Amino acid sequence: MEIPHQRLIYFQLTVETGSIRAAASRLAIAPSAVSRQIALLETAVDATLLERRRDGVCPTPEGELLLDYCHRRTRLDRHFSDALDAYQRLETGQITLYVGEGFVGDLIGHPLREFTESHRGIRLKIDTGSTREIIEAVVNDEAHIGLMYHEQVHPHLRFWQSTRQPLVLLMAPHHPLAESGSDPLTLAALADHPLALWHPGHGVRELVDLAFREAHQPLTVGIQTGSLEVLKHSARAGLCATLLPRFAAARELEEGSLVARDVLGQHFTQANAHMVTRVGRRMPRAGLQLLRHLQHWMRAFRCDDVTLDA
CATH class of the missing domain: 3.40.190.290 (D-Maltodextrin-Binding Protein; domain 2)
Known part of the structure; x- marks a missing residue:
C-alpha cells in the first residue's frame, strides 16, 4: 500500500489539533481540502480513521494504528536526516583503503593520526596487498582508495596523484x-x-x-x-x-x-607511487577529504615535483 506523505500529515495534524478546522488553519488551506484528503486516506486503507464528536474529532482504533505509524515514520525521518547531516559534516561513515605494504609506515604515522583526531566518527578499514590485488579491490568497489607502486596506467582507475619514487x-x-x-x-x-x-x-x-x-x-x-x-x-x-x-x-x-x-x-x-580511485565512483565527502590529506602529508606523495592531478 502506498500512502502519499501529505495525506498522513493532514491526518496527524487533525488528530493533534482535535478538529479539521484547526488543522486547516495551521496548514493555511480550506477545511474542505483537509476533509477531502482524509477521505481519500480512508478509502486507501479501507477503514474509518476519525470519529466526529461534538467537541471535534478523535481517532478510531484503526486511526490509532495509523497515528502510531505516523509517529514512527516521523522518528525514522528525523533519524535519517540527523544521520545524513552528520555524514555530510564528515562525522560518520567508513573509508576503506587497500595499500601496498611499503606504504603502511608512511600512512599510519602522522597522516592518519591527524585525520582521525579531526574526524572521530569516521571508521577506517585498511588492507594490504599486491598491486594486482589493490587494482582489483578498487575496480570492484571493495576499497575507496588504493595506494600502489609502479603501475602506470589502467582504464578503470583514476590516478589522483603519481609521484616519482625511484x-x-x-x-x-x-x-x-x-x-x-x-x-x-x-x-x-x-x-x-x-x-x-x-x-x-x-x-x-x-x-x-x-x-x-x-x-x-x-x-x-x-x-x-x-x-x-x-x-x-x-x-x-x-x-x-x-x-x-x-x-x-x-x-x-x-x-x-x-x-x-x-x-x-x-x-x-622512473618508478612512481600512485594514489587511485575507480573511474566514475562517487566518493564520500570524508573520502575526498582523506585523499587531499594524504596527498599533503604522506612522504610517498610529497617527495618529488612530478605529480599528476586528474
Whole structure:
C-alpha cells in the first residue's frame, strides 16, 4: 500500500489539533481540502480513521494504528536526516583503503593520526596487498582508495596523484656497497651481491627482474619473501641488500640502521607511487577529504615535483 506523505500529515495534524478546522488553519488551506484528503486516506486503507464528536474529532482504533505509524515514520525521518547531516559534516561513515605494504609506515604515522583526531566518527578499514590485488579491490568497489607502486596506467582507475619514487638499494651501513662511494650504482655492481627480494609476481620484483634481464646482468637472489619486514630486517642484519623506494624504509633511513644508494637504470628511476580511485565512483565527502590529506602529508606523495592531478 502506498500512502502519499501529505495525506498522513493532514491526518496527524487533525488528530493533534482535535478538529479539521484547526488543522486547516495551521496548514493555511480550506477545511474542505483537509476533509477531502482524509477521505481519500480512508478509502486507501479501507477503514474509518476519525470519529466526529461534538467537541471535534478523535481517532478510531484503526486511526490509532495509523497515528502510531505516523509517529514512527516521523522518528525514522528525523533519524535519517540527523544521520545524513552528520555524514555530510564528515562525522560518520567508513573509508576503506587497500595499500601496498611499503606504504603502511608512511600512512599510519602522522597522516592518519591527524585525520582521525579531526574526524572521530569516521571508521577506517585498511588492507594490504599486491598491486594486482589493490587494482582489483578498487575496480570492484571493495576499497575507496588504493595506494600502489609502479603501475602506470589502467582504464578503470583514476590516478589522483603519481609521484616519482625511484627504487634504491637499501643496506646496512657496513655493507660493501655502502662504502663504495656516492655515485649511483650500476646493475653490474649489484650482480655481485645477494639481494633480498619480493616473491616473483610482486610488482616491485617484476620491475627488478625486467631491469636485470634487459641489462643482461645476473640477479643473485639471497632471500625471497612476501614480507616487507623480512626485507628490511635482512638488510639491517647485513644478510642481503634489498631494493625498495625510500618511503618504505623512511624510519630506518632516519635512524641510520639502513643507508640508501641510487641505482642507474630507467626502470628504477622512473618508478612512481600512485594514489587511485575507480573511474566514475562517487566518493564520500570524508573520502575526498582523506585523499587531499594524504596527498599533503604522506612522504610517498610529497617527495618529488612530478605529480599528476586528474
